Amino acid sequence: MTSLKATAAALALLVALPGVANAQSTSDDATVDVSGTVAGLCILGDPSRTSVPLGQLINTSGPQVGKLTAISAQTINLPNSFCNFAGTNLRVSAQALLSSDTNAVQTGFARAVNFTSTVSNWATQNATVTTAAAAGGATPSAQGTGGTQPAPKIADLTLTLNGFTVPSNLLLVAGTYSGSVTITLGPAATP
Amino acid sequence: MRLLAASLTALAALALPGTAMAQSTTATAGPFPVTGNVPGLCSGGTLSNANSSFALGVLIDTATGLRRTDLAAPPKILTGAFCTVRSNISISATALQSVNNIAAPGAGFSRTVHYTASASGWTTTPATFATGSASNPGSSQERSTAFQGDISVGIGSFSTGGGEGLRLVADTAYQGIVTVTLAVAN
Numbered sequence: 001m002t003s004l005k006a007t008a009a010a011l012a013l014l015v016a017l018p019g020v021a022n023a024q025s026t027s028d029d030a031t032v033d034v035s036g037t038v039a040g041l042c043i044l045g046d047p048s049r050t051s052v053p054l055g056q057l058i059n060t061s062g063p064q065v066g067k068l069t070a071i072s073a074q075t076i077n078l079p080n081s082f083c084n085f086a087g088t089n090l091r092v093s094a095q096a097l098l099s100s101d102t103n104a105v106q107t108g109f110a111r112a113v114n115f116t117s118t119v120s121n122w123a124t125q126n127a128t129v130t131t132a133a134a135a136g137g138a139t140p141s142a143q144g145t146g147g148t149q150p151a152p153k154i155a156d157l158t159l160t161l162n163g164f165t166v167p168s169n170l171l172l173v174a175g176t177y178s179g180s181v182t183i184t185l186g187p188a189a190t191p
Numbered sequence: 192m193r194l195l196a197a198s199l200t201a202l203a204a205l206a207l208p209g210t211a212m213a214q215s216t217t218a219t220a221g222p223f224p225v226t227g228n229v230p231g232l233c234s235g236g237t238l239s240n241a242n243s244s245f246a247l248g249v250l251i252d253t254a255t256g257l258r259r260t261d262l263a264a265p266p267k268i269l270t271g272a273f274c275t276v277r278s279n280i281s282i283s284a285t286a287l288q289s290v291n292n293i294a295a296p297g298a299g300f301s302r303t304v305h306y307t308a309s310a311s312g313w314t315t316t317p318a319t320f321a322t323g324s325a326s327n328p329g330s331s332q333e334r335s336t337a338f339q340g341d342i343s344v345g346i347g348s349f350s351t352g353g354g355e356g357l358r359l360v361a362d363t364a365y366q367g368i369v370t371v372t373l374a375v376a377n
Binding site: 039040041042043044047049050051052053054055056057058060065066074076078081095097099103105106107108109113115159161171172173174175176177178179180181182183184185186187 | 217221224227228232273337339340
């Protein structure tokens, strides 16, 4: 009986061994990481228009003749603007409208038209700036910064120009007038 | 294979910080031009004293029937006149003439009083117009800059049409007109 049992065990081992031998020769494992990067990116959408022609700027009759006429708010939309990372803000810089006639202005006249530029729908605080050019055209540039957007965001931005004024509501000298507005979307400056 | 996997992971770990720094891109839109224009424009302002008449009163010396030699009237002020560009100021006038009695006056009489009108304050040299003169080259003056100011319009240097020895025909109204024009200079 003892011998028989030993024989039976030996047979079972023989049966099992081929199977073990096979598994050891065909299996191995290895890990290959797949990695990549996404660049931080801010894009401002195509503007709905590329210029803001205001036309004739003064009243030609009435008690305000020769002075700035009422100018309605002007808007430029920038749809699908986005940043794919957090901590971004808008900056807006503006140049007041100045007359092409650079001669010194006479008493009672101005050659500058100031206005407010606001870019909305990015952060809680809009980016806004109001130019403060002097009657003679000095200091036409101004910059403003909006609040920080704490998350990646895609949105339709709106640039609004309004609040057109002339220093002391003086008479405007004749000529062509030009100014500009530039919008920048990017990482907020590190404190 | 394990060695290869470890190497790739290490490379990725090294690359990520540098990539993160370069990711901070900025977008700019504009500059959007904002434009307008102001045309050359002149305004004559507002006439002072709420009326536009030089009231001279009785024109003759009732003792002689001849024109008074002390005719005078305060100037009229055009307040707040302006031009937004280089401009010309010009003045013209018509002689005082009897309004109702328009028949040709008889010998020794006249129905005309001449005078000189002037507009000052706009240009260094006032614009002047003498109704009795055949030509008035000084009636138009140019100012090279935009200007805002008051214009004083006056009349003076009266004379009797036809000669100082003529007497004026009677009429309840003698009338002339002074016209001041501000215009954009070409």
